[in-house]
Amino acid sequence: MKKYNVIGMMSGTSLDGLDMASCHFWKHKDRWEFEIKATKSISYTPEMQNELKDAIHLSAEKLLQLHNVYGSWLGARAKEFIVEHNLETDFIASHGHTSHHRPELGLTFQLGSGQHLANASGYPVICDFRSNDLALGGQGAPLVPIGDRLLFSEYDFCLNLGGISNISFESKGSRIAYDIGLANMILNYITRKIGLDYDENGIMAKSGKINPEMLKKLNDLNYYLLPHPKSIGYEWFLEEVVPIVEATKDITENLLHTAVHHICEKIAQQVSLNSGKQNQKLFITGGGALNTFLIETLKQKLNENIEVVVPEKTIIEFKEALVFAFMGVLRSEREVNVLKTVTGAIRDSSSGVIFLSN
Incomplete structure (x- = not known):
């Protein structure tokens, strides 16, 4: 071969x-x-x-x-x-x-x-x-699910936490995937306001408290009501999310803490909607998988029958580069990608x- x-x-x-x-x-x-x-x-x-x-x-x-x-x-x-x-x-x-x-x-x-x-x-x-x-x-979009299906089939759910959170899973013989919503894009937007590229390990977020008004506004965004297939981009973030962040007068730690809870609530909802009663594995990659507080919060919000699997750092950080390389291979073979x-x-x-x- x-x-x-x-x-x-x-x-x-x-x-x-x-x-x-x-x-x-x-x-x-x-x-x-x-x-x-x-x-x-x-x-x-x-x-x-x-x-x-x-x-x-x-x-x-x-x-x-x-x-x-x-x-x-x-x-x-x-x-x-x-x-x-x-x-x-x-x-x-x-x-x-x-x-x-x-x-x-x-x-x-x-x-x-x-x-x-x-x-x-x-x-x-x-x-x-x-x-x-x-x-x-x-x-x-999303494109990575072909890699999830052919390279990571041992997991029930593949969740990527990049700027946006997206999920992929098998349902009745078909691969289903869509952008759930926010992930690092909102967290990095908040930290860049104080001159930091990101909140390492979610340490700042962990020390904050929930801002109920901000959480409600984020949870009520219309995108979350749309059926899949669906995807979002930077335009949506600028138009729908940035005004919420800017209108919230609070300390950085509280903004981050609230954003993490929002991200995890929306992910947990989607996993719960699509999971069975038996034990299942949720495979997490992307920069957000390195955010210790985010992963801890997500585990708290997920059903007990969902096992969270965070792989080695190389896969966390380079899974998307790997899948685009693989999509190139499938294109060369004239196979579906x-x-x-x-x-x-x-x-x-x-x-x-x-x-x-x-």
């Missing part, structure tokens, strides 16, 4: 930085196996963080300019990573950075031009995994655009 050596690249809504993972994939008895050979995270400078965050407000001309510059930057970082670790590489699979996500308007946009990335790195690139699904009437039951599209698809280096 052919073994694929792929660099997966991911930049998430929490704007922490770029994650890269060198992954090997092969099939054993009709089951996909993987190994992560090397990883690297590159934090964004404050200037770059602001540039990506504010890309939503750029003119079309400036947005495309940033798309190309950021693509070249991604390619240069991939090349350095490959040289630094002497990595055998067939191609690069890049998610890019989502600047616009408006599925109700049929549009999504991931910064990081595939052609610029390919030219700067010297390797073929597969990227733009979302557009095809939108063209098929889907949300273009985006599921209609997850996105609401008219059919499953093998998505991703291939760019060759010149």
